[in-house]
Amino acid sequence: MILRAMHKALWTFTCVTAMGCTFKSDPVVATVDRPVSAKLVRHVVDEWGIGGHRSATAELLVDGREPLSVRCEANDGELVAHPSGKRLAFHCGSEDWTVVYLGEQRALLSESGSPGSEPMNWARAKDLQDEALRVADVWRWTELRTVFPELRPTAPLLRKAFWSPFPDEQWGAAVDALPLEEQARLKAEVAEDLCGNQTVRSAQRLNAERLNLGAEPEARKRFLECLKHAFSPQTWAPGDSSIAAIISLLGAEPQLQVLACRALQDGFATAPALELLHRSEAPCPVEARVVLDAKALCEQPKDSLLFAVALRGNPTLRAPLERAMARLGYAVVAPQVPECASANEGVACHCDFRLCEAAGTQGAAVTLRECELTFDDAKKQVNVRRASR
Secondary structure, three states: OEEEEEEOOOEEEEEEOOOEEEEEEOOEEEEEOOOOOEEEEEEEEEEEOOOOOEEEEEEEEEOOOOOEEEOOOOOOEEEEEOOOOOEEEEEEOOOOOEEEEEOOOOEEEEEOOOOOOOOOOHHHOOOHHHHHHHHHHOOOHHHHHHHHHHOOOOHHHHHHHOOOOOOHHHHHHHHHOOOHHHHHHHHHHHHHHHHOOOOOOOHHHHHHOOOOHHHOHHHHHHHHHHHHHHOOOOOOOOOHHHHHHHHHHHOOOHHHHHHHHHHHHOOOOOHHHHHHHHHOOOOOOOOHHHHHOHHHHHHOOOOOHHHHHHHHHOHHHHHHHHHHHHHOOOEEEOOOOOEOOOOOOOOEOEOOOOHHHOOOOOOOEEEEOOEEEEEEOOOOEEEEEEOOO
């Protein structure tokens, strides 16, 4: 039951039986009229009663633009406008001044470096161009997009903005406006960035943004250099989506097959690399260890491209690979006790293992830790006993 409610321009007082009272106020901290009209408003809610507390938010209201949430911890402060009408600055209480760069519909916040105890010093405020680069570094794309039309489209800014959700035509037009030399450098740098990005747009989207990286010699060079590392097990590699996009951008590039085959021969290949080798007609000869080691047998399905590519490159692998695949289905003959770790040598025992860890062995017996496994291909079973110490 509402007992009392009073309304004035900037505050509301409401009491509800057994719940306490709520006092809401919207104090205007500061205003400015010229050359742009704006006001800084706090929204304060005081709840009185059991568990009462105060909460507050603040926003900057600028004519013709969406409200901008800001940090303001006091009901007193200042709000000033730059003579150009494209910047505002405010501070609340003793806090430092905050600069607001005005975009067409929204705004971009920046720390000014000017103490709130002093008048706003516009000379100390960062240039919007430099501030945009800083914002790009911390991935505040929504804010950067609001002021993008007012920026000078330099190669460094466009390189950072490439990963943002800018409209294609806006970003692409800015790229086209660059001198040809800067365009080429930008494309090469984006190609390098693409190599290290885990989530990448498709090749079709990249080309739609007018980059056409696959046709840029320096970009192709960097892509190939990137794939040398991406296919190497000793280094961190980008995700499969990135590699697939790079392969698609490079198109018919003979060196790709060489890189992918070399990686497979080293016992490492991503899914896109295997697909590339599978589509190609050139064989990639590999050793038995590539398909018969525990990693391959435990992680690859029977119809894996890895096995298909390996068999085409080395047909002599067919018999040992088929035997290994058959052994994956053998019955394990072992008692529940004792554990092999505590059993005497040669005694049948229980061992924790997966058949894929041992199925690729070329002979009948193999030792895994303290366990000796003996494959009986006639009975299709594997016997377990304590290995020699």
